[in-house]
Amino acid sequence: MSKTFYIETFGCQMNAHDSEKVVGTLEHEGYVQVEDEADAGLVLYNTCSIRDKAEQKVFHRLNEYKRLQGEGKKFGVLGCVAQQEGERIFEKAPYVSLVAGSASYRNLPEMLRRLEAGETRITGLDDRQTDQAFETEFIARTNPNRGYITIIEGCDKFCAYCVVPYTRGKERSRTSASVMVEARRMADMGYTDIQLLGQNVNSWRDPSGRMSFAELLTAVGSIAGIRRVRFTTSHPRDFTRDIVEAIDATPTLCDHIHLPVQSGSTAVLHAMAREYTREWYLERMSWIHGAKRDISITSDMIVGFPGETDADFEQTITLIDAVKYDAVFAFKFSPRPNTPAVHMADSIPDAVKSERLRILMDRQREIQREHYGRHLGQVVEAMVEGYNEARGQVVGRSTQNKTINFTASGERPPQGSYVDVRITQTLPNSLVGEALMNAVPFVPVRRAADFVVLN
Known part of the structure; x- marks a missing residue:
């Protein structure tokens, strides 16, 4: 071979x-x-x-x-x-x-x-009882600007619709020391944007007992050279108030939280085995809304879960009205192998699921159109991710994980640099702006020999 x-x-x-x-x-x-x-x-x-x-x-x-x-x-x-x-x-x-x-x-x-x-x-084909995570220093990173670090593998939540606990095994956390070594190595290589990953990233528990998840976020965000730290995906059951406090206190922690709710109905959440209620989730939203920083909130939702009534679906609509998400990723329920939901009577016709999905996304689009409007006239820092040659625009991303398409006079800023942009137009899924004339892009120093760029 x-x-x-x-x-x-x-x-x-x-x-x-x-x-x-x-x-x-x-x-x-x-x-x-x-x-x-x-x-x-x-x-x-x-x-x-x-x-x-x-x-x-x-x-x-x-x-x-x-x-x-x-x-x-x-x-x-x-x-x-x-x-x-x-x-x-x-x-x-x-x-x-x-x-x-x-x-x-x-x-x-x-x-x-x-x-x-x-x-x-x-x-x-290890069973789900393995305690070993896949830690290796041999990583060919595909993104030369943003680096990813897995801090926890597997899942112990067993939501009724989800196959992950059966395919990735039980939760296995890396030590805080191991995570910090990798984060420092990435900073030394010139990465300025780091994203911590896990099926339920905030379920991370330090095997050494030294740090909480919020303390790990703060520690990574305090590494010299790091400008942005993200984390995904969080679970409401393990979302604690000190996470919001850490974001408020640490400027390098991005002001964006992805917290999947799946449904706005407590009855459906119970059927999904999510083990929290609508009220529990909304309490966590109140912590985020009460933060000093303007924290962007995004979520995942499932429509048409077995037994979801019209009243249950209306509870989801009223929840997105209350939270005012910056983005929602919504899907029609479909049973996955080996999950409890496979054995539930999927009594909701596909046409009904499709209509509910349309209603939800139409309402969310209205909310986004209104909610994105708050950025009009603001100066927002964008990390350059690429270029739209047809439109003559630079494509960047804000700390709130929003796409910013902007124009820049003179030489266009290089990928991975940071540019201050004044927002001149807001759309439901993106922001449009102009780079400030007196802004000097921050360009991270990178040693090309230290990373591998893949197609």
Whole structure:
């Protein structure tokens, strides 16, 4: 087998960062990444099973390239679908040689050696009881401006609709010392924007007992050279007031909180096994609304969960009216394998789910149009992420995680730099502005040899 590899990633930011660690591990083992399946000796698919029909997408992609098996190529399925389907993948796609869930990535070097020795059915399918997180210094970071650090893996919440506890195992936190070492290393490499990741990032518990989650945020935000610290995704059950206090007290902590509610109805939340009430959630919203800083709030919602009545759905609408989210990511309920919701009678017609989703998003769009208006005339710091050549605009992002499209006279600021922008127009999903004439972009110092940029 040629020691070249191709990897394709499906799904969330956690999966994307897992792939960064997998790529770094492979490169450390002497493999070279290529940009096309046809050029690779090893073809890997890092999969997600959160969304409906995720498995079908993976098997469809495998089927597209099975013809390459005759050229001596090996195939591997990683991630959530691998853990969920297990050895059944070998039956459905016998040309696959490696099936590994995310909890087994720490064993990748050993699995690669077995693959090179000619084994054809290698599995890394740890049960959810493993206590070991995947920590590695060999990370090929795809984003040269924003760096990601996983601080907790797995999930112990067992929401009725969610497959994550079954595919990623139980919660496994890294020590605060380990996280701080990685954060300092990234700052030394020139990263100024760091995002802490976890299925439930605020469920992190320091195995050494030294820090709370809020204290970890403050500590990372205090590292020299770091300008922005984000964290996602939080769970309402573990959202504490000191998180808001830390954001208020630490300017480098971004003024944005993503706190999925899923439903505004306590009855539906109970059916979902979310283990909090509407009132519990709204109390946490009151902490955020009462902060000294203007903290942006975003959320996830599911419509059409089994048993959701018209009255339950109306409770969701009244909740978004009360909270005034800056963005909502909403989806129609679809049952996922191995979850309790699979056995619930999905009594709500798809047409009703679609109509509820339309109503929710139409109302949220109205709220965003009004709520974004508060930024008109403000001066907002934007980190440059790219350029819209067709419009002649620079594309940036605010600390509130909002897209800012702006014009800049003279030489355009480089990616990764920070520019003060006066907002001249507000749209439901973005801000428009002009770079201040006297603003000198802050450009972070970066040693190119210290990171790998992937396509």
